[in-house]
Amino acid sequence: MINIVLFGKPGAGKGTQAEFLKEKYNLTHISTGDVFRYNLKNNTELGKLVRGYMDAGDLVPDELTIKMLQEEVEKHPDTKGFLFDGFPRTLDQASALDRFLATKNWEVTATVALEADNEILIQRLLERGKTSGRIDDQDEEKIRNRYQEYNEKTAPLMEYYNKQNKFHPVNGIGSIAEITERLSQVIEKL
Numbered sequence: 002m003i004n005i006v007l008f009g010k011p012g013a014g015k016g017t018q019a020e021f022l023k024e025k026y027n028l029t030h031i032s033t034g035d036v037f038r039y040n041l042k043n044n045t046e047l048g049k050l051v052r053g054y055m056d057a058g059d060l061v062p063d064e065l066t067i068k069m070l071q072e073e074v075e076k077h078p079d080t081k082g083f084l085f086d087g088f089p090r091t092l093d094q095a096s097a098l099d100r101f102l103a104t105k106n107w108e109v110t111a112t113v114a115l116e117a118d119n120e121i122l123i124q125r126l127l128e129r130g131k132t133s134g135r136i137d138d139q140d141e142e143k144i145r146n147r148y149q150e151y152n153e154k155t156a157p158l159m160e161y162y163n164k165q166n167k168f169h170p171v172n173g174i175g176s177i178a179e180i181t182e183r184l185s186q187v188i189e190k191l
């Protein structure tokens with residue numbers, strides 16, 4: 002069982018890399034952003050609850066996010082491991098994940114982080130917004146709000162995982178294949 006947290010700022014390429022890594026290492030990919038967007042699209046009860054936060058580029062409250070994540074994990078009891086993409090994003094989410102995995106005798110094996118400069122990423126997201134249809138990608142102010150959320154609430158997780166010797170930063174600038182290779186080098190040493 003290996004459980005990997007794919008970490009990085011908005012636009013760092015977590016989703017793109019997750020597509021390759023889940024195939025390569027046979028992992029169950031859970032993107033909390035994708036699950037929330039699915040619920041928005043289908044206008045579910047959860048979708049109605051999270052729409053305002055997501056459209057504004059705010060984080061969804063921990064209680065809703067943690068519950069949703071646990072439900073997703075429970076759908077895959079026989080997996081060889083998870084690739085968590087966009088979760089955890091707060092310290093409370095990280096400790097809830099640790100406690101939840103411990104109930105199954107599992108743990109976070111490692112966090113791999115895609116590193117890149119803010120200004121490059123903001124331009125990348127604005128480009129993506131032209132075709133992704135994502136409201137939160139289309140407006141520079143909302144994008145900047147997502148970075149503020151990242152800096153205030155998510156960045157402290159680097160220290161949280163570093164203290165456990167589980168934090169592995171990787172240069173996130175380069176071709177998709179180059180970055181997959183850098184991530185693979187970390188994963189293969191685990």
Ligand code: AMP
Pocket residue numbers: 011033034035037054055056058059060061062066086087088089090091094137147
């Ligand atoms: P993403 O696709 O990962 O960029 O996530 C898009 C949006 O979904 C975020 O801006 C948040 O509104 C929400 N979201 C996704 N994952 C989380 C999380 N772990 N905690 C809180 N909100 C989240």
